[in-house]
Amino acid sequence: MQISVNLRQQIAKMCCKSNAMWKSLTSSSDQQQQQQPVTTTTTTTQFTQCHGQSQRHKCSNNNNNYKSQPHFLVRICTLVFMVMIALNQLETAAAGFREGLSGIMESCANEGEEVQIKGIQNAKCFKCTCQNGFVNCDKSCPSIDDCYLLDSKSSNDTCCRKCKGCIYRGVPYASGAEWSDPDEPCKTYKCIASVVTETTQKCYSQCDDNQLTAPRPGECCPTCQGCKINGQTVAEGQEVVASIDDRCLVCQCSGNKLSCAKKTCPILQCPKTKQKQxxxxxxxxxxxxREFVAVKGKCIFNNKLYYDKTQFTPDRxxxxxxxxxxxxxxRATCPILECAPEFQEEDGCCPRCIVAEVRSECTAQGVTYMNNETWNMGPCRSCRCIGxxxxxxxxxxxxxxxxxNEELKVPAGECCPKCLETAGTCTVFGDPHFKTFDGKFFSFQGSCKYLLAADCYGHNFSIRLTNDGRGTRRSSWPKTVTLKLRGLRINLGQKLRVKVNGTRVTLPYADHSSSSSENGHGHNVSIERLAEGGIMLRTExxxxxxxxxxxxLQVSVPAQYKRHLCGLCGNYNGSGRDDLTGRDGHSHSDDEVWHFANSWKVGGPKSCSRLRDNIVAQPTCNKRKPNFYCRPLRISEVFGNCDSRLNPTNYIDSCRMDVCECPTGSCHCDSFAAYAHECRRLGVQLPDWRTATNCPLGSWRRNATDANYRGNSFYGDPSLLTGGAGAGGAYKARRRKQQQHRLQQQQRRRQQNELQENEYIKKHVPNKFLRPRAPARTPPPIH
Incomplete structure (x- = not known):
């Protein structure tokens, strides 16, 4: 709900005409009217306008008739005033809702890319990106946290709340704008919330006269050659406080020249009691x-109203x-003092130095320094001894x-933090599901050896992944991962077995051989066990x-390898749209994952655990079974409410696929572990989800059955596994009939899949990929 300004004025005028109780807010003298308090609500400001403009004589003329008017008019006007305040608060609340996005978090697929939002009012005011599987929207507006006087929001099309600007010599300026006088470059102006502060800079220099350059036309202060202060180098464009005792004295490096000046602080709208230092x-x-409705021709300052061309003194x-x-x-700029604060005293509006003994040395932290000697106190601070x-x-x-995809870090030896790209990570889990370096999800059930990731430009490393079918018809799981690094070959196998150049090693293992070794390659590799299970391999x-x-399996690479990689984990270029790029450089669609993945196949036929992979049919099973086993991923408490940070949709889909053809009975735990691992990487504190879901570490050590999960409230109703409960011959007969019907459907589906597969192979698979068919044997695998 929004109240128009005209309506507010009409209500205010009605109260002003019908009741003289507001007359006490004004005074007969102009000076008292100039310093009339202005309240912080929009409604009361309109009452002030009533007295300050042509209506004020009506208010005063009605004073004599006040006794003759019924008292209920006073009550009516008071009631109207309270209603206006309530409506104004409702409008403010509605505006707050209009400024933000609320509702269910929307899912997205293209990680890191900008998302266009349609059907939302003021969508142009928001910038939305895909982050961790959710659409994340930010409103890019300048900060108004320290602005005391806000412009009234009169239009729904306004994206951002704005601090009240200024008009100086007929030119409008936004709050925060700073400019100088072309004829007097040392005179500067700054607008803050409808107040313009005029000040004259005071220049400062620490360099010798022979290094001092006179100011050029349009400049105020001389500059020093070389951006150094107290022996410390100032980066281009960086600002430095010349004295921590006077933080208004600031130097800036521009064009390898250092310029230092002191300005006075801008005058603030808010009273002293509402200021912080x-x-x-x-x-x-x-x-x-505070939000005020503009009063034409008048100034609002410190909750007071002043007429045009009126002079006033906020302080002496x-x-x-x-x-x-x-x-x-x-306000005058105070002089730059060379003495320490303990040798200063107040002298009117500015401090001054007390006459003190001039010494030729300084002592800091037990070290004595001579005059003009400099020293560093870390990367951010340096000091000089002066008198x-x-x-x-x-x-x-x-x-x-x-x-x-960045994190804030302070580089070694530097002062200020910078945004540094985080390491790219590629994850492989379950019946293999892949999350590439750029966040692309896909599933691929090939049972051979593939190039997972490699430095295709510098050829510094390559990682190969071998999948195992584990006796299934369509599914497969990671079996071993092999790293080739400068003549070093490390094989990570099942049950945490590790081989280095073909020899099994015990953990922890480290190889810190130098580049002068016999094979001419330097290694800096370490392999250790992790407290939460598993092993970690790190390289130099x-x-x-x-x-x-x-x-x-999770592979992490530093940002320096961006756009240098290839393989199943993608090219690591910041966009997931082209991650399905084959070895020939051709980009494939989501329906052509098998073409993409088979192009990265390495090794011969012996590296495959199945003679031929079914490249068309997907694992299928009764929907009730996935609904039972994958339910914990939908329960926020199991994973520490991580679903507000990371979208679990992809992991739920992976879980549903894995339980359909599972040789161990606990395949759903793979998706749980991958989701928990990613949540932990995002900083989420996880509860003991393994105990809660009966998914212990090292699930390959035993085969699980339905009995391991029945009765666990997180998995839900166990009838999802049986399709219901009952007893008697009729129920058993119905079950037998349903089972026979299901077997017939599976047989028809298997025959249909084989026909589709053969037809697909004839149309799309080149003959060079096919081996000659041996007599009376099953077809060989596709390479």
Whole structure:
């Protein structure tokens, strides 16, 4: 609900005409009217406007008639006033709902890509991306946290709330804008919430005169050759506080020249009681926000209303003038002092140095330094001894917002944090399901050896994956993973068996041989057991492999390998759309996963565990069975409410496929483990999900049955496995009939799949991939 400004004015005028109780808010003198308090609600501002404009004489004229009017008019006007406040609060709440997106989190497939949102009001105000399988939307608006005076939001098309701007010499300026006078470059202006602060910069320099360059036309201060202060280098474009005792004295590096100046703090709208001063900042900030309806020709300052061209003094050091709704304020910039704060005293509006003994040395942390000697106190701070006083400078770091695939870190030896790309990860789990480096999910049940990931440009490493059919017709699981690295061959097998160059080794294992070894290759490899189970292989390249000894594998590579990789894990270029690119460079669709995966097949026929893979039919089973086994992935509490951070949809689909043809009875645990691993990587604190779901570590050690999961409340009703409960001959007969019908359907489906497969092979598989058919034997596998 939104109340128009005209309606508010009409209601205010009605109360003003019918009741003289508001007359006490005004005064007969103009000076008292100029300092009339302005309340923080939109409605009361309209009452003030009633007295400040042409209606005020009506209010005063009605004073004599007040006694003759019924008292119920007073009550009516008060009631109207309260209703206006309530409606205004409802409008503010509705505006808050309009500014945000609410509802069910939408799923998405293309990780990291921008998502276009349709059908949402003001969709252009939001930037939405696919993050962890969810559509994540942010509103890109300038911060208004420290703005005391907000513009009234009069249009639904406005994307962002704005701080009230300024008008100076007929030119509008946004809040936060800063400019200088072309004729007087040392005179600067800054607009903050309808207040323009005029100030004159004071220049400062620490370099010798022979290194000082005079200011060019349009510049205020001289510059020093080379961006150094107290012996510390300042990066291009970076700002540094020249003195931690005076944080308003700031230097900036531009074009390998350092320029230092001091400005006065901008005048703030909010009262002193609503200001805060952070310890590492020069100027205070406002702690609250207020919205006012503009009063034409008048200025709002510190909750007071001033007429146009009226002068006022917020404090004894500041002079202001109201011009076109903007307060123009002047305050002198305090001088730059060379003495420490303990040798300063107040002198009017600015401090001054007390005469003190001049010394030729300084002492800091037990170390004595001579005059003009400099020293570093870490990457952010450096100091100089000046006349016995220690003057320290400090780098100023700008706030940084990182993208989803980045993390904020401080590089070694540097002061300010930077957004660094996180390592790319490729995950393989279950009946193999793949999540590529760029977040693309696909499933592939080939039972041969494949190139998983490799540095196809520098040829520094390659990783091969061997899948095992485990006696099934269509499914397969990771069996071994092999890393080739500079003449080193490491094989990670089932049950955590590890071989290095064909020889089995015990863990932990490390190879730190140098490049001067006999084979001419240097290695820096370590393999260790993880506390949560599995093993971790790390290399000096930044490449790491995590393997659980059964069917979970995760490969991590540093960002330096971006766009250099190939294989089943994709090309790691930041986009998942082209991850199904075959060895020939041809990109495949989701329906052509087998073409893509078979193009990365390596090794001969002996590397395959099945003579021929069924490349058409997918594992199928009764829907009730997946619904039973995969239900814990839908329960937030099992995985620490991770479903608010990571979309479990892909893992649920993987789980449903795995339980259809499972040789161990616990294949659903593979998807649970992969989901939990990713949740942990995102920083989610997980409960003991393995105990809750009866999925212990090392599930390859035993075969599970339905009895292991019946009675567990997280799996739901066990009748999902049997299709119901009952007794008697009629029920058994019905069950036998259903079973016979199911077997007939399976037989027909198997025959149909074989026909489809043969037809598919004839149309799409080149003859060079087919081996000659041996007599009276099953067909060989496709390579």
């Amino acid at each position: 952070l310890p590492n900042e020069c100027c205070p900030r406002c702690t609250e926000q 050091c500041t002079n202001c003038t109201c011009l076109n709704g903007t307060s123009i304020c002047q 016995g006083n220690i003057r320290c400078s400090e780098m100023r770091c700008q706030p940084v917002k990182c993208r989803p 390249l930044g490449l790491s492999i995590e393997w659980d000894g059964n069917n979970f």
